[in-house]
Amino acid sequence: QVQLVESGGGLVQTGGSLRLSCTASGRTLGSLAMGWFRQTPGKEREFVAALSWSGYTKYYADSVKGRFAISRDNPKNAVYLQMNSLKPEDPAVYHCAATNVGVTRISGEYQYWGQGAQVTVSS
Numbered sequence: 001q002v003q004l005v006e007s008g009g010g011l012v013q014t015g016g017s018l019r020l021s022c023t024a025s026g027r028t029l030g031s032l033a034m035g036w037f038r039q040t041p042g043k044e045r046e047f048v049a050a051l052s053w054s055g056y057t058k059y060y061a062d063s064v065k066g067r068f069a070i071s072r073d074n075p076k077n078a079v080y081l082q083m084n085s086l087k088p089e090d091p092a093v094y095h096c097a098a099t100n101v102g103v104t105r106i107s108g109e110y111q112y113w114g115q116g117a118q119v120t121v122s123s
Contacts, residue, residue, distance in 0.1 A: 001026045002112040004096050009117030012086055020081040020117055022096030029053075033103040034072060034079040035110060038092035038119075045107050048094070049081060052103040059105055063089070086121045093118050 008020040020036070035050035049070040050059040058070055069082040079096055094117050097110035104110075 002029070002032070002098050004098060004112055004114035006094065006096055006114045006117035009094065009119050011120045011122060014086060014088060014121055014123050016086050016121075017082070017084045018086065018119060020083065020094055020096075020119075022079045022081075022114055024077045024079075024098070028074070029072070029077050029079065029098060030074045032098040032100055032112075034070070035097045035099070035104070035107075036070060036079075036081045036094060037097060037107055038090075038094045039116075040092045045095070046092075047105045047107065050103050050105060051079065057103050059103060061105075083119070086119075088121055088123055091119055091121045 003025045006022050012018050033052050036048040037045045038048050039045045051070045067085045072079045096114045098112040099110040101109050
């Protein structure tokens with residue numbers, strides 16, 4: 001089992017930056033691909049970014065490409081999402097997730113999920 005805990009959410013002004021962290025316990029993340037998804041009330045969970053276990057393969061949603069960056073630190077058992085140039089459409093609860101099937105954009109292929117971190121953007 002893997003327990004994932006997100007941190008770093010909060011309130012930021014439009015154009016600002018936040019860095020989300022996801023730390024794991026229960027097992028090492030080193031062999032797992034990781035992803036970030038976001039969800040707003042009444043909407044389905046949306047893919048944001050994903051990263052292979054090695055860190056070499058990265059996927060991004062078109063809506064965040066060039067603004068967000070996913071990274072990992074396997075010795076620290078952590079994954080990060082650096083969010084820059086935040087926009088009014090970015091607020092959501094951001095969840096990190098882990099999968100053993102390889103890097104993927106599909107939420108249904110992730111076995112482990114964190115509870116989420118709220119990101120709010122003010123104009």
